[in-house]
Amino acid sequence: MFFNSLDFALFLPVVFLLYWFIGRRQLYVQNLFLVLASYFFYACWDWRFLSLIFLSTLVDFTAGLALSKQDEKWKRRTLLWCSIVCNVGILGFFKYYNFFVQTFTEVFTLFGLRFHLATLKLILPVGISFYTFQTLSYTIDIYRKQLKPTQDFIAFAGFVSFFPQLVAGPIERATNLLPQFLADRTFNYAKAVDGMRQILWGLFKKVVVADNCAEVVNLTFSHPGDYSGSTLLLGAVFFAFQIYGDFSGYSDIAIGTARLFGFELKQNFSFPYFSRDIAEFWRRWHISLSTWFRDYLYIPLGGSRGSTLNRVRNVFIIFIVSGFWHGANWTFLAWGGLHALCFLPLLLRHKNRVHLDVVAKGGAFPSPKEALQMLLTFGIATLAWVFFRAESVHHALAYLFGIFQRSLFSIPSLSPLHVWVGVVVMIIVEWTHRDQEHGLQLNHARIGKPLRWFVYILLLFSIAFFMGDANPFIYFQF
Amino acid sequence: MKRFLKNSTLFFLIYLGVSLIISCFLPYHWGNPRYSVKIKHLKRNQGDKYDTYFFGSSRVYRHIDPSLFDSLVNATKGQNIHSFNLGAPGTFPPQSYFLYEQFLDSELSKGVKYCFLELMDVANIPDHIMHEEKTNYWLNGKDMSFVFQSVISDKNESAAQKFTQLSVYFKSYLERVLHLGHFSRQLTETNYYDPEYLGPSQNGHLPLEYEIETASNPALREALLERRQGLEKFPTALEQRKKRMIAAESKTLSNEYDRIHQQRILELIQKSRRSGIQLIFMFIAPKPNSAYRNVVDLKPHLPDDQLIEITPLKYPELFTIENAFDIGHFNTQGVRLFTSYLAEEFKEIRDID
Numbered sequence: 001m002f003f004n005s006l007d008f009a010l011f012l013p014v015v016f017l018l019y020w021f022i023g024r025r026q027l028y029v030q031n032l033f034l035v036l037a038s039y040f041f042y043a044c045w046d047w048r049f050l051s052l053i054f055l056s057t058l059v060d061f062t063a064g065l066a067l068s069k070q071d072e073k074w075k076r077r078t079l080l081w082c083s084i085v086c087n088v089g090i091l092g093f094f095k096y097y098n099f100f101v102q103t104f105t106e107v108f109t110l111f112g113l114r115f116h117l118a119t120l121k122l123i124l125p126v127g128i129s130f131y132t133f134q135t136l137s138y139t140i141d142i143y144r145k146q147l148k149p150t151q152d153f154i155a156f157a158g159f160v161s162f163f164p165q166l167v168a169g170p171i172e173r174a175t176n177l178l179p180q181f182l183a184d185r186t187f188n189y190a191k192a193v194d195g196m197r198q199i200l201w202g203l204f205k206k207v208v209v210a211d212n213c214a215e216v217v218n219l220t221f222s223h224p225g226d227y228s229g230s231t232l233l234l235g236a237v238f239f240a241f242q243i244y245g246d247f248s249g250y251s252d253i254a255i256g257t258a259r260l261f262g263f264e265l266k267q268n269f270s271f272p273y274f275s276r277d278i279a280e281f282w283r284r285w286h287i288s289l290s291t292w293f294r295d296y297l298y299i300p301l302g303g304s305r306g307s308t309l310n311r312v313r314n315v316f317i318i319f320i321v322s323g324f325w326h327g328a329n330w331t332f333l334a335w336g337g338l339h340a341l342c343f344l345p346l347l348l349r350h351k352n353r354v355h356l357d358v359v360a361k362g363g364a365f366p367s368p369k370e371a372l373q374m375l376l377t378f379g380i381a382t383l384a385w386v387f388f389r390a391e392s393v394h395h396a397l398a399y400l401f402g403i404f405q406r407s408l409f410s411i412p413s414l415s416p417l418h419v420w421v422g423v424v425v426m427i428i429v430e431w432t433h434r435d436q437e438h439g440l441q442l443n444h445a446r447i448g449k450p451l452r453w454f455v456y457i458l459l460l461f462s463i464a465f466f467m468g469d470a471n472p473f474i475y476f477q478f
Numbered sequence: 479m480k481r482f483l484k485n486s487t488l489f490f491l492i493y494l495g496v497s498l499i500i501s502c503f504l505p506y507h508w509g510n511p512r513y514s515v516k517i518k519h520l521k522r523n524q525g526d527k528y529d530t531y532f533f534g535s536s537r538v539y540r541h542i543d544p545s546l547f548d549s550l551v552n553a554t555k556g557q558n559i560h561s562f563n564l565g566a567p568g569t570f571p572p573q574s575y576f577l578y579e580q581f582l583d584s585e586l587s588k589g590v591k592y593c594f595l596e597l598m599d600v601a602n603i604p605d606h607i608m609h610e611e612k613t614n615y616w617l618n619g620k621d622m623s624f625v626f627q628s629v630i631s632d633k634n635e636s637a638a639q640k641f642t643q644l645s646v647y648f649k650s651y652l653e654r655v656l657h658l659g660h661f662s663r664q665l666t667e668t669n670y671y672d673p674e675y676l677g678p679s680q681n682g683h684l685p686l687e688y689e690i691e692t693a694s695n696p697a698l699r700e701a702l703l704e705r706r707q708g709l710e711k712f713p714t715a716l717e718q719r720k721k722r723m724i725a726a727e728s729k730t731l732s733n734e735y736d737r738i739h740q741q742r743i744l745e746l747i748q749k750s751r752r753s754g755i756q757l758i759f760m761f762i763a764p765k766p767n768s769a770y771r772n773v774v775d776l777k778p779h780l781p782d783d784q785l786i787e788i789t790p791l792k793y794p795e796l797f798t799i800e801n802a803f804d805i806g807h808f809n810t811q812g813v814r815l816f817t818s819y820l821a822e823e824f825k826e827i828r829d830i831d
Contacts, residue, residue: 006649006652006653006658007649010649010652020479187479187482189479189481189482192482193482193485196486453489453492456489457489457492457493457496460493461493461496461497464497464656464657464658464659465659466659467658467659
């Protein structure tokens with residue numbers, strides 16, 4: 001059940017009404033209902049993998065309780081490792097088994113050795129990378145004594161399986177989401193309306209921007225040899241907007257949906273293409289994942305402290321692991337490595353925390369310097385996205401070589417107007433809201449109700465106009 | 479909460495109202511491109527007076543050659559018919575009924591003597607075409623009601639199958655009512671016209687073997703080639719299918735049949751009569767699934783003189799690998815044979831010697 005499908009449009013109001021009316025003022029009933037609704041939501045993809053979610057829930061709930069009763073360090077460490085091995089083991093098996101088998105086989109063959117281990121026909125359970133990291137953070141936080149374990153299994157199951165963010169994040173921390181499952185929730189009109197707006201904006205980004213960009217991107221990436229350099233460059237630029245519209249659109253719908261149920265999820269995107277350097281880009285792109293890696297990997301490794309060699313190592317580790325998290329393919333490693341290379345000079349020159357505020361704060365337009373910085377950052381991100389989108393490193397390199405030829409200065413052969421219109425509208429709207437949480441956080445004092453409703457209707461029609469088959473979200477495959 | 483629900487409902491109603499107004503201003507759009515090309519052709523060439531039309535799925539579109547049919551029927555003294563093939567791939571009941579009724583209400587039905595309509599069960603909508611406009615552009619209240627009643631009364635399907643089928647229809651209907659993904663096609667494809675769809679004789683019949691040679695779209699040619707190769711790889715599949723069809727027809731007839739469907743068919747026959755048209759239903763061997771069995775149970779309850787059957791039970795020599803293009807369609811030789819059997823059956827029920 002995709003967020004951009006009619007199934008979800010029918011599912012959401014039914015669950016919303018039952019949640020607020022049947023479970024009114026009974027937290028336990030509300031939580032139980034949310035768990036059942038979330039399991040149903042997940043079962044629409046593949047009911048068999050519900051067992052994995054349940055197993056993960058059970059393991060970390062038990063590990064959390066056991067950790068709270070243990071004071072001996074080695075026992076606590078053993079419990080933590082049990083949880084890590086179980087969670088990462090399941091994730092590794094489904095996501096990386098075939099990759100490692102193939103890589104080992106190739107390496108052994110390279111040295112003239114015969115090594116044969118059969119690959120398996122594995123289906124990657126939807127959302128496994130997301131909920132695994134979420135449950136891991138719970139156990140690690142308890143181990144670090146930053147969080148007290150919950151005794152309420154249903155609330156914990158709700159935290160793990162909460163349907164708005166179950167399949168593609170944002171990756172929530174137990175410190176943020178779990179207390180919300182344990183406290184009474186009341187309906188808040190302003191929050192719910194803002195949630196609806198965020199859903200609408202997320203759908204616009206997905207259906208109007210991302211799916212239309214995908215038409216051009218699929219053509220250029222499937223036959224790069226058939227297109228001029230300028231068309232390939234445009235394909236790469238459209239992919240940058242596609243993946244942003246797709247994933248940030250998903251996150252907006254998730255956060256907006258959660259708001260309808262009285263939950264506040266973490267912001268996952270903060271207008272990353274308005275970043276002035278790669279460090280700022282990574283503070284604004286997939287925030288829940290990058291902060292997860294920062295807190296549970298980068299800082300424990302020593303972070304930006306220690307010798308230069310250590311800092312370089314840590315940066316490479318975090319970016320490579322981040323790339324690898326996306327999938328078992330060398331292209332993701334190359335993508336992570338490229339970002340690490342662009343980030344390192346900033347870190348080593350202590351310039352990685354220069355741009356902490358929004359660009360052109362208080363002004364309507366950026367300064368020429370800021371505009372140039374944003375353009376450069378966007379350019380770097382776009383070229384790195386080529387690796388992310390390509391089937392293989394060879395494919396990515398062929399695509400990049402295809403861009404940088406004389407035909408780069410020709411007129412692109414693919415440049416549909418409707419795709420540009422969607423992209424430009426998104427850029428303008430997000431630029432004007434870059435100090436807000438999402439692109440449609442309208443100021444009621446400045447914009448009257450008739451105009452607001454006109455905007456909503458206009459957006460809804462543009463979504464209906466382009467809606468057809470519900471295209472899957474890119475991040476579902478991770 | 480009340481305010482939120484009130485505003486949400488109001489917003490939804492505004493959306494519905496505006497989309498209704500927009501759709502009123504946009505030209506009528508056919509979601510079935512091959513059918514729409516044929517209708518456009520007929521309207522542009524009003525001088526070609528046809529008095530016989532064939533309606534149905536690809537089994538009609540690909541198998542009935544109107545020129546051959548006319549020559550075979552007109553060979554009999556006193557007969558002079560001129561037919562046109564209005565079949566289009568994937569056009570199953572109730573879409574075919576909707577199209578036929580629309581035809582009856584149009585100028586094109588004037589002076590028509592005979593119409594042939596393929597007899598099939600109410601179609602299941604497969605997932606992969608659920609969101610296609612072709613699947614739902616024709617859905618209206620009347621046909622939704624027919625589908626719901628027919629599916630609910632179906633004795634051959636489990637409750638889960640019925641629920642799935644009805645929910646797909648319901649969602650498809652909602653997509654149409656909410657105009658999800660429709661406006662863009664309405665604006666961009668209104669003037670769509672591809673004469674290739676009319677076939678070599680421009681009479682609506684496009685044989686698969688001809689299309690494979692002449693289609694300008696390479697992807698389409700490739701897809702057709704794959705279908706043909708599919709049969710070449712598994713030639714026994716055709717024989718198995720034939721056996722299943724014969725077995726389904728040979729079973730003792732069930733007393734239970736789809737009365738809702740029967741009623742709909744009788745209504746169509748009556749409506750045709752009022753327009754001076756004799757409507758003839760053709761049972762021409764669709765997929766041998768439970769839907770096939772439903773039609774086998776239904777057909778004894780339809781008027782004899784308005785039903786033609788060309789099935790493996792009756793014409794086993796037709797359903798052989800020599801006459802097949804793919805598992806469900808005939809090659810040129812098969813088409814000739816099929817059309818001639820159809821002409822014979824037609825003469826028989828018309829009592830023409």
